[in-house]
Structure formats: C-alpha cells, structure tokens
Amino acid sequence: MMGILSNKRLLLSLLVGFTLVYPFLFGQSGYFITLFVMISIYVITAMALNLLVGNGGQMSVGHAGFLTVGGYTVAILTTKVGLPLLVVLPLAGVVTGVIGLIIGLPAVRLKGHFLAVATLGFGISIPQIALNWNSLTGGYSGLAVSRPDWLSNNLSFFYLIILVLVLVTWLIHNILKSSLGRAFVAIRESEVAAQSTGVNLSFYKTVMFMISAFFTGIAGGLYGYWFGYVSPNDFTLATSFLLLAMVVVGGLASIPGAIIGAVIFTILPELTRSFVGLNNIIIGIAVVLAILFLPKGLVSITEFFKKRSQPITVKEGTDRTGGMVKDANI
Amino acid sequence: MLTFKDVTVQFAGLTAVKKLSFEVPEGQIYSIIGPNGAGKTTVFNCISRFYKPVSGSITFIGEDLMKLKPHQVIKRGIARSFQNVELFREMTVLDNLLTGLHPIMKKNILSIALNLPSIKRDERIAREKANEVMEMLNIEHLAYEKVSNLSFGYQKMVDIGRAMMSDPKLILLDEPVAGMNSNETEKISQLILKLKEELNYTVLLIEHDMSLVMEISDLVTVMSFGEKIAHGVPKEVQNNPVVIEAYLGEVEEDAQFV
Ligand SMILES: Nc1ncnc2c1ncn2[C@@H]1O[C@H](COP(=O)(O)OP(=O)(O)OP(=O)(O)O)[C@@H](O)[C@H]1O
Ligand SMILES: [Mg+2]
Numbered sequence: 001m002m003g004i005l006s007n008k009r010l011l012l013s014l015l016v017g018f019t020l021v022y023p024f025l026f027g028q029s030g031y032f033i034t035l036f037v038m039i040s041i042y043v044i045t046a047m048a049l050n051l052l053v054g055n056g057g058q059m060s061v062g063h064a065g066f067l068t069v070g071g072y073t074v075a076i077l078t079t080k081v082g083l084p085l086l087v088v089l090p091l092a093g094v095v096t097g098v099i100g101l102i103i104g105l106p107a108v109r110l111k112g113h114f115l116a117v118a119t120l121g122f123g124i125s126i127p128q129i130a131l132n133w134n135s136l137t138g139g140y141s142g143l144a145v146s147r148p149d150w151l152s153n154n155l156s157f158f159y160l161i162i163l164v165l166v167l168v169t170w171l172i173h174n175i176l177k178s179s180l181g182r183a184f185v186a187i188r189e190s191e192v193a194a195q196s197t198g199v200n201l202s203f204y205k206t207v208m209f210m211i212s213a214f215f216t217g218i219a220g221g222l223y224g225y226w227f228g229y230v231s232p233n234d235f236t237l238a239t240s241f242l243l244l245a246m247v248v249v250g251g252l253a254s255i256p257g258a259i260i261g262a263v264i265f266t267i268l269p270e271l272t273r274s275f276v277g278l279n280n281i282i283i284g285i286a287v288v289l290a291i292l293f294l295p296k297g298l299v300s301i302t303e304f305f306k307k308r309s310q311p312i313t314v315k316e317g318t319d320r321t322g323g324m325v326k327d328a329n330i
Numbered sequence: 331m332l333t334f335k336d337v338t339v340q341f342a343g344l345t346a347v348k349k350l351s352f353e354v355p356e357g358q359i360y361s362i363i364g365p366n367g368a369g370k371t372t373v374f375n376c377i378s379r380f381y382k383p384v385s386g387s388i389t390f391i392g393e394d395l396m397k398l399k400p401h402q403v404i405k406r407g408i409a410r411s412f413q414n415v416e417l418f419r420e421m422t423v424l425d426n427l428l429t430g431l432h433p434i435m436k437k438n439i440l441s442i443a444l445n446l447p448s449i450k451r452d453e454r455i456a457r458e459k460a461n462e463v464m465e466m467l468n469i470e471h472l473a474y475e476k477v478s479n480l481s482f483g484y485q486k487m488v489d490i491g492r493a494m495m496s497d498p499k500l501i502l503l504d505e506p507v508a509g510m511n512s513n514e515t516e517k518i519s520q521l522i523l524k525l526k527e528e529l530n531y532t533v534l535l536i537e538h539d540m541s542l543v544m545e546i547s548d549l550v551t552v553m554s555f556g557e558k559i560a561h562g563v564p565k566e567v568q569n570n571p572v573v574i575e576a577y578l579g580e581v582e583e584d585a586q587f588v
Contacts, residue, residue, distance in 0.1 A: 171443045174445040175443050180437065185420070186421075189417070193492075196416075197492065197496075199429075
C-alpha cells in the first residue's frame, strides 16, 4: 500500500485511469457526473487558492467571489454576446484575473488579519453586486448559460472537464516550480530576504492574486457551463471557508494536498446531506484535527511513512549561538 | 566603489549611526568592526535600503543608492548575507540558492506556465550555477535538504551562497563565521579570499572574529556608538589605542583582540 502511495507515476496513472472510466462505473448517471464536475471545479479552485495561501502565504477569505465572477462572465459572454466556448472559458479566467489584479493592488499592502478582512469584504460584496446590478446580471433570477451543441452530451462535457483539469494542473505545476513559484514561497518565508534577492513584494503579491483569480475564474466558468445557469448565491461566504478547509486539511503549498482536500470536502457534504448541520461540524472538526496533528495536511501522511524508511539527520551538534531568532535584528 | 558620506541613522531618539563616512575601494576586502550595538548591521541595512538615513548620502559606482527600493539593490550588483540568517526555511538548499538568481531569471508568466524551452534552459543554467556555488561551499550533499534541518553553521553557508548566486560586484557579509567552529571558520576565510581573488568581488565584511579580520582584510574601519573611531590597514588599527579602549569592558571581545 505504501509502495503505491509513494510511487508518484503509478499513482497518477491510476488516478487518470479511474477518472476516464468513471462515468461508466456509475452507468453515466447524471448525479455522479455532477458530483465529478463539482469535484473538478473545487480541485481547480483549491489549487489556485493554495498557490496564494499555501505557497505565497497570503490570505483570502473571498475566493467564492472569484468563482461567481467566472460564472457570470461565462453567462454574459454566451447569452448576451454569443461567443464560443473556446473563447469564453479562457476569457472567464482573464476577466476574473483582472478583478483579482484590482483586488490585489490595494490588498497587498495589507497583512494578516487586515488582508483577511479585505478579501472577506470582497467575497461578501460580489453576490450583492450580482443581486443588484440587474441590467448586467439579471438580479435575483440570475442568468442562463448556453452550452454549445457539441457539449450537450454529458459524457463529452465530462471529458472536456478532465482535459481542463489536467491542463490547469500542469500550468499551475509549471508556475510553482519556476522562479515565479520560488518568489512566492520566498515572500512567505522571509520578506526581508526576498527583497534582498530582488523580489518586488507588491508586484509579486499582486501577480499571485491575479494568477489565483485567473484559474478560479475558469473553474467558475465550468460551473456555469455545466449547470447552464448562474445566480447570486451559488458561491457564498461558506464556500470561501470550505475552500480554505480543503487547502488546510489537504495540505498547504501542495498540489496533491489541494486535490485530496477538494475531493474530501466535495464528497463529505453529499454523504451527510440528510443530517443538516452535521456537515459543518465535521468540517470544523477536520480542520481543527488537521491543524493539531497534521499541520502539513493529509498529503503529509505519505511523507510520514517515507521518513520512517529513510531517516535523515543533518543537524550537527547544537546551535551554538542559540540564534536563529527570526525576529532579531536583520 | 561604495561611498558613505556623513550618514546618520536614528531610531526614535537613538542615534545608531552618526555622521559616518567611508569609501570601499573596488576589489578589496573591507571590514567594519566594533563592539556590540556599534551600528555595523545598521550600515548594511542602509545599503539594502531597509533603513533610511536622516541625513548623508550613499553612492555605489556613482549612483545614488537612496533612490532605490530594497528589491532593486541586487540588480546594481550588491548582494548580502544576514547576521541571524534570513533563509527561506521551508525551501531546500538548492531552491534557496536558485532564488538568489531571481534578478536574472526570465519572468514571462505565459512562457513559465507553458514551461517553454527558454524557461527550461534558464532553469538548467541556474542549476549549474547553484551546483558551482554549492561545490565552492562544500555543501553539494545538502542540495535537497530543507534549510530548517541544517545546523546554524550550514545555514550561514547557504545564506552566503545565495548572495553569491547573482555574481554581485559587492558582497555584504554580516558576521559570516558567527556560530561556526574553527574548522568551518577557516573554510569561510579561504572562501572570502577566493571571492576577492578569483571572482573579483569587492567584500564588505562585518565580523567579531579579530584573527579572521586581521588576516584577510585590506582595510578596516572601527565603529563605536555609531561613530567611526579608527580606520586603516589591519596593523594600524590593531595598535591604535583608541580602538583598544573602545573594546575595553567588552571582556570577550577584548580577550580576542589582544
Ligand atoms: N530597527 C531598529 N529599531 C530600533 N533600534 C535599532 C534598530 N536596528 C538597530 N537598532 C539599534 O541601533 C544600534 C546599532 O545596532 P546594530 O544592529 O547596527 O549594531 P551592530 O554593530 O550590528 O551590533 P552587533 O555586533 O551586536 O551585531 C543598537 O543600539 C540597536 O539597538
Ligand atoms: Mg550586527
């Protein structure tokens, strides 16, 4: 079992193989495909949020707002403008990315709690704007999204989602392992050292918000296409918190972590649906347990086993200065 | 190359650096010494643009440094290490070093996201450079080790290595051998000489280890309570009564010094 878990390539092929045959396992049931679509939407969003929160160390309690922006962009561009999917979906990302940039510009000057409150404000105001900007958003009744004919079949939509999912994962993976990704982590680890190595803090923090919003917008766009309909309360404050729970429980700064978290927290509410209230309690307990016992999330379980089989010790002697006090003078 | 002219730095009433002037000539190892709290690190933080002097000027190869933001300093060819190490603790040694190359890496988001060949090539060259630096520091075996798992001595080396990555013209080293044993100290001493002689860096060094300072420095400036109290080649400084007096009372320093 552990062998499988630590063999990335095997694990990946199993995962891809499973998803490809997934619809047939459940007789192409609409319910199970919808479940899969929701998982995919949350996987993309959780990865995007993790880039910002886990890698970059910046807080966002308003990512549901970006999902909503993505969804409405798709609705407006398909029904009111009539553009094709291959243009609309990337545009959903671009429009949301621009919103992310606008939010990011002032937000990057804020730290910790203040940034949390600012993004919270954004997350809360987006549904309000959707509700009140009648001429653009259709207000309370929302907007319809027209799916192209070639996607009318659920199975073809399913494979489109897989394609987008794989593509987005690959793009985010590339970003995170590049000099850009290192700059994000550098900012999280030490703003002083990051600046000394040439990282422009406000620029990269804004870029982080923009990239994170871009991919979240694409996820929101997929949502719009799948359900054929968007309304102001599709993604609320509760969604923003759920997304954070995914990232924290799954594993901060880890793509597999975001995936695990998104899968668990999309399926869990389905299982506990008949017990109202239980869902939130379970999520709450899971977050607390993760913070207490698995600060690096569920994904670190495999590391835990790996560590056991090959212990590494590099620490020689003790820290003679007793130093490494991070807040001491730089 | 680097010129301080009448630089004064104050913190809420406390004058950390008072009318300090000095000039670091190109290609030399220039040391700043002085008792604890003399204002040495403050000098570095002014160069890095973390602290803003209340008066005076700092120029580097004719350019006014005060016009720069902290992240722009490295592009002018000035890199630094930190007294208490400021590493990216959750990153590996290799990634820490690669981050030191940030100023010259390509930053086009689109090509990065698509992992285009130009990005791959950049990354490969960066890794080669990191390997070179790790070899020079003898830490190749630690490349994939997380920095937070290393001893303080190794962390100091990584901190210095990161500053070396961008091939700076001027490198600022803040107590590079603090917390190192005599063996490690000897290695760093050799390394600093190598930086000057083989890589043609100019070195601005803060250090309490007097035997190291006297052995490798070309010029030494002595600070006490924010002021420059002596200046010259190691021999002159060593025998200057003012300097010896400044160190009196600093029992530990004094013992090292004489
Ligand atoms: N950010 C700051 N805020 C307030 N006071 C400061 C700050 N940084 C330094 N100081 C003060 O300025 C003075 C000089 O400090 P500095 O760190 O430059 O000394 P140093 O010569 O590097 O000493 P050491 O040898 O102990 O490293 C000290 O009195 C210190 O407390
Ligand atoms: Mg100091």
